[in-house]
Amino acid sequence: MKKTLSLFLAALMLLLSLSVPSFAFTQEEWDAYLAAEPDADDGIIMQPGADGTQKNFSWYAPAKTQRVRVLVAASPDLAGARAYDGKTVDTYQGDKAAKVTVTDLQPGTTYYYACETDGVKSAVYSFSTPAADRFSALYVTDIHVSETEDPAELSRTALKFNEVLTQAQTKADLSYILSAGDQASSGLRSEYVAMTAGQAEKSLTFALTMGNHDRKGVDYKYFKNLPNESSKFAADYQTGDYWFVQNDVLFLFLDSNSGSGADHRAAIKAAVRANPDARWRVAVMHHDLYSSAIPHRESETRMMRLLWSPLFDEFNIDLALLGHSHYYSVTNVLYDGKGTKAVENGGVITNAPGTVYMVSTSLTRPRGETPAFGDRVAFGLTEDLTRTLYNIVDFTSNAVTVRTYDYGTGALFATYTLEKTADYAPKTINLFRKIMGFISAAIGTVYAWFNNFHVYNDLKEKGYDVDFMDAVNNNFLSEGEPVC
Numbered sequence: 001m002k003k004t005l006s007l008f009l010a011a012l013m014l015l016l017s018l019s020v021p022s023f024a025f026t027q028e029e030w031d032a033y034l035a036a037e038p039d040a041d042d043g044i045i046m047q048p049g050a051d052g053t054q055k056n057f058s059w060y061a062p063a064k065t066q067r068v069r070v071l072v073a074a075s076p077d078l079a080g081a082r083a084y085d086g087k088t089v090d091t092y093q094g095d096k097a098a099k100v101t102v103t104d105l106q107p108g109t110t111y112y113y114a115c116e117t118d119g120v121k122s123a124v125y126s127f128s129t130p131a132a133d134r135f136s137a138l139y140v141t142d143i144h145v146s147e148t149e150d151p152a153e154l155s156r157t158a159l160k161f162n163e164v165l166t167q168a169q170t171k172a173d174l175s176y177i178l179s180a181g182d183q184a185s186s187g188l189r190s191e192y193v194a195m196t197a198g199q200a201e202k203s204l205t206f207a208l209t210m211g212n213h214d215r216k217g218v219d220y221k222y223f224k225n226l227p228n229e230s231s232k233f234a235a236d237y238q239t240g241d242y243w244f245v246q247n248d249v250l251f252l253f254l255d256s257n258s259g260s261g262a263d264h265r266a267a268i269k270a271a272v273r274a275n276p277d278a279r280w281r282v283a284v285m286h287h288d289l290y291s292s293a294i295p296h297r298e299s300e301t302r303m304m305r306l307l308w309s310p311l312f313d314e315f316n317i318d319l320a321l322l323g324h325s326h327y328y329s330v331t332n333v334l335y336d337g338k339g340t341k342a343v344e345n346g347g348v349i350t351n352a353p354g355t356v357y358m359v360s361t362s363l364t365r366p367r368g369e370t371p372a373f374g375d376r377v378a379f380g381l382t383e384d385l386t387r388t389l390y391n392i393v394d395f396t397s398n399a400v401t402v403r404t405y406d407y408g409t410g411a412l413f414a415t416y417t418l419e420k421t422a423d424y425a426p427k428t429i430n431l432f433r434k435i436m437g438f439i440s441a442a443i444g445t446v447y448a449w450f451n452n453f454h455v456y457n458d459l460k461e462k463g464y465d466v467d468f469m470d471a472v473n474n475n476f477l478s479e480g481e482p483v484c
């Protein structure tokens, strides 16, 4: 009976791997699917490469692994596959995480891939690169897979994410998942492995940023494989800021757990300088800056605005996708924290003089209290707070449209469009604010140095075997030599 079930599940996985999007599972089917996933597929996650021609892969591998590579082909039988070799890093659990970069991808093309560990191949999965003139992404936040390593809770929350993803794929031809942090609840490997277990999850590029809950463990550090990652003044122990480009969009993924403004400023400045022709700048980070939804967090958030507001204004960020509060909200166009142009549900904002800041609901952890939105918020979710919302973001050269859907009904909840014409002229930050921003950034970096002591103590108290230098150095992993 067990053998029959295994054969059935193997056939099911093969079928699913060749047909994306996948269908919705019952809880029992999902449990069986997770139980049947082979070790070779543990934690396979596709992350952005430096631009649309590249993808970064990561997965877990046994301690004695010698060779890791990704095979990429035009057909599901992997005939004529190109092999891309990579390297491994040691994890704190004693095994390894594989890191491979695939290059030379063409736009508008479907590829099939398998991850190979010392000759053992994963199942075959597929992904499609977007066309050169448009693409769509799913923006979600606070997925909060599980809270514990209880298999039932892991499975339940990972299934909810899979269901949202599956429904979102009926609304758009998705290329990316933009996730604004708190992917996990406790920062555990089991949470990330559950989150990435499905077929749809392995067909899309996960662009993640770290939330405060991801920071409770150390596993984010091992599976990340990020392009253009940087931190040089006060490194966080798990991640730096990173950026990538897709078509006309520069994406900036910022670690708002770190107060090191000097690092954030340097990362944004380098990204903007390297991509002067990118027409849109989209920032993704965890902390909610402007909704004021949770009154007791306002004093902390006020401090964060001092740090982030000058940066977003100086570098003309068009759209900031955030999380943390779990309350859906969209601000008016803001500059220096003040409204410069109204945003309406259904509206089109042309040549916005500033940034629109958006927060979405948590996928699994709605809050019960009615939000105390401030007057910067244009619209938000104020009734039936248990609803789950998710967002499709459509990017073209001239417009960015956000479509928010209600997961329960599948109906459109809200939408707005940012549009740029040939007349668009970015605002120039005045010298006083620039200097004040510079000072705030420097103070933030000094704060981050001291905060690393707290991080170190916190990790030790949780039983993680880290040295102090491990906790303050983003590169503490002993990286293996590239194997080619």
Ligand SMILES: [Fe+2]
Pocket: 142, 144, 182, 211, 213, 324, 326, 362
């Ligand atoms: Fe959260």
